[in-house]
Amino acid sequence: MSTVLSRATARMVPLQIDGDELQVPEGSTILQACRGRGLDTPTLCYLETLTPVNVCRVCVVEVEGSRVLVPACSRKVEPGMKVKTDSERVRHSRRMVLEFLASSVDLSLTGPAVKGWMDQYGVQPERYGPAAATQAGERDRAHAGHHHPPDPSHAATVRQPVKIDNELYVRDYSKCILCFKCVEACGADAQNTFAITVAGRGFDARISTEFAVGLPQSACVYCGNCIGVCPTGALMFKSEYDMRQAATWDESRQQVTSTICGYCGVGCTLDLHVQDNTIVKVTSPLDHDVTRGHLCIKGRFGFQFVQNREPDSGRPRNPRP
Amino acid sequence: MDIKVAGPPASAEEMAAVDELLGPAQSGWQGGTQSPRDQRVAFGGRSARSQRHLLLPALHAIQDRIGWISEGALGYLCARLTIPPADAYGVASGYALLSLEPRPPLTVHVCDDIACLGSGAERLGRELEQRLGPEGKPARPSSGSATWLRGPCLGLCDRAPAALVQQAGVPSRRFETGLAPVSSDEIVALVEGRLSRLEGPQSIPQAGDPGLRLLRRIGVVDPEDLDSYRAAGGYSALRRAFELEPDGVIREVTDSKLLGRGGAAFPTGRKWEAVAKSTVRPRYLVCNADESEPGTFKDRVVMEADPFAVVEAMTIAGYAAGCEKGYLYVRGEYPLARRRIEHAIRQATDRGLLGLDILGRGVSFDIEVRRGGGAYICGEETALFNSIEGKRGEPRNKPPFPVQSGLFGKPTLVNNVETLINILDIVVDGGRAFAATGTADSTGTRLFCLSGAVRRPGLYEVPMGTTLRQLIDLAGGFRGKLQALLLGGAAGNFVTEAQFDLPLTFEATRAAGVTLGSGVVMAFDESVDLQAIVLRIARFFRDESCGQCVPCRVGTVRQEEALIRLVSGRVIGSRERETALLADVNQAMRDASICGLGQTAGSAVESAIRLGLFQPNGGSRR
């Protein structure tokens, strides 16, 4: 709502993008200006509903007068700014960021847009050597400022065993690009629970609870908002994970039904993802003014009662016979 | 905010360690004993949450007392300070000097960084492995009470090889000290409880030369005696500053054309003016004494030998820029510097030179010392703010700049130790007189840290514009046949004899594509394995990256891997392909990283390759 208001009253800022003059409302980011012109600008750590952390650096652009490239997602436009979004330097850094991630992280479940950018920028993750394996628990115990000499014939990766410690969701940090989104959603940007953090430093930095304890021992309240913002499939509904393991997960056979959560009076919109007449996960639309994509444990996971069946007939069980 | 603290309870000793810093717990909610009153009184809200900045001091308190930080200890600390345990763990796990796994109370950190590597650190490490067992494990002859670890530069490079000893325990038993030069005999004796020795002598060949600006009091003034400092002219600058009033002081600083000595060479006067003009209150002054650039020890020497000068200069800066509070952030590996500065602050406060009404002028200013936890990145100014605030030591995005929004989100003036002590002469002699030394664009003198294969390693002060050759002559010339010289630190560049007539100024070095950095001049003779040095630099950046941004987090790993492949000959494709890959990695780190760490992580490596110092079998001519 505030953006609508400010749009009406904001002053316009003149700037140049790739040689074209344009005006955008004061306070806009370079990314907003680029997207407004239909320029495809890759982003990974950026999400409309969270504070920009500008850490992935895939959105960088060249701004005249700046020694280094600047992140489009967080840098505000300034009058007279001259921006280049497709210079050699920009393309190089975008390619390298994607190459660094693709060579160290499992991006197999990261959306199709990322695959498109990888083709567009000519990413070659193989050139760092075959992926190295990690031993269980090793990354969780890494001590800041120390690392074992690497095996140079392999490219170091964040590969590690999947963490399954509860019935609601799994954490597969082999897929984590450290975009900080889950930490923000768990913290001050949405849930204010602060169950997870970034721990360690450098390549050993990782998303962790205190002393890497399991989620049941942590402060986690299972709102699942971290799953809602995760762009890589590192955080996943246990229901989805189990079906993928069993090779029964099939998005082409899924329907999405919108409804309103009946647990309390807030009225959050729920998108029920249904495959074969069974709810397999629940999300909420990002652009919804009530939820902004966030839910609580009841709306997110409390759907099993809908589909409990009579043991013999297989028909839905009537809660009040 | 609800704090869920599960896990085992803290031991009595762990609680005592935290209480030693924070005082006893006020209620059951804070981890203390439960009382009926707890049910009726609320302990929470803003005042509880606003203690976050005490997190790092409290983590140090536990580490100092116990030798490591357990789950129970962290939980108690979180209850005391209203910090979510995950957050506190995230912060603690970013500091190399804090251990989150059991560790014996006596730890010997043995430097294996570039200066020490050129002076026998590798052999020292091998001897320790034989005599004490592998690093990080309880040392064999110590019955579980001691361990040793390799680590990055300790800032004792003039006396390499070096070690830092930390003995945890109750206040009367604990101690911390640097040892340099150190031998395996000494470390073994220490581990067996047979040795206690204080730090070795300073190595400041020019100490006390009255013609110098920055080092003239060193060795002349008793660093623990304010009267001795005053007898040498101390505190005349503060009096003069009061006469000039803030505007006058800032005018002199601007006229002096002083550029920051912390690495970025930003005009000091401009920063001071920006903070002084701000209408926001409070404002803060931060003295950056984190000095962790390998090969650098200038700020340590100044703080150890002339601490009152730092305190006086900070007072002037606080007065001129209108800051009501100053923080001095000193790296955790500098115990003596910290003690001396803390002592100087206490004496100055007792004598009315700090505090509410300084010299009866109605000016108030206080200085608090904060101690780093072993993280090079916390020298980056915005990471340093986060560290003081009790957050992870990760740089912030700029803009906004510190003068607009710095420590605690307030306008902040941040200056390096060496930058600040230049202020004393600027105020007393005037900015123009100061600018008469040096060149038009690089005024004044500069401290250089000479180490490695020179005859008299140590700290030197020379006018800006002195050539590298003159500086090396001052140190007695090279020891042995020179192979290469590292200028500016690990974030600097290698240079060869062809560049020895380069005047050491900001403008000349910039034009030559090199940097003065933190004033490091490290010489390597032919006996040194230069490939090992270059690899160590790559390892340093891989270890010290905060991990926030992709180009630096992964780029530093890919750089180290490619260098090891080149050394071992197990290249992917061809050598040319590997060097092209290194160039690609370097360019992305330089262009797209958030902060100076990533942006310079490939520069020394790049120069070594360009100068042919990193040849297939070159360098290892031992």
Ligand SMILES: Cc1cc2nc3c(=O)[nH]c(=O)nc-3n(C[C@H](O)[C@H](O)[C@H](O)COP(=O)(O)O)c2cc1C
């Ligand atoms: C990785 C990194 C480490 C740094 N370490 C230090 C340091 O130890 N001491 C210091 O004064 N400046 C350091 N700096 C520079 C500071 O960010 C800042 O520019 C400086 O403290 C400003 O003071 P000056 O203007 O007096 O130089 C570092 C910068 C980076 C990027």
Ligand code: SF4
């Ligand atoms: S460049 Fe390196 S140290 Fe700096 S913010 Fe990025 S990851 Fe952290």
Ligand code: FES
């Ligand atoms: S999207 Fe801008 S830095 Fe990640």
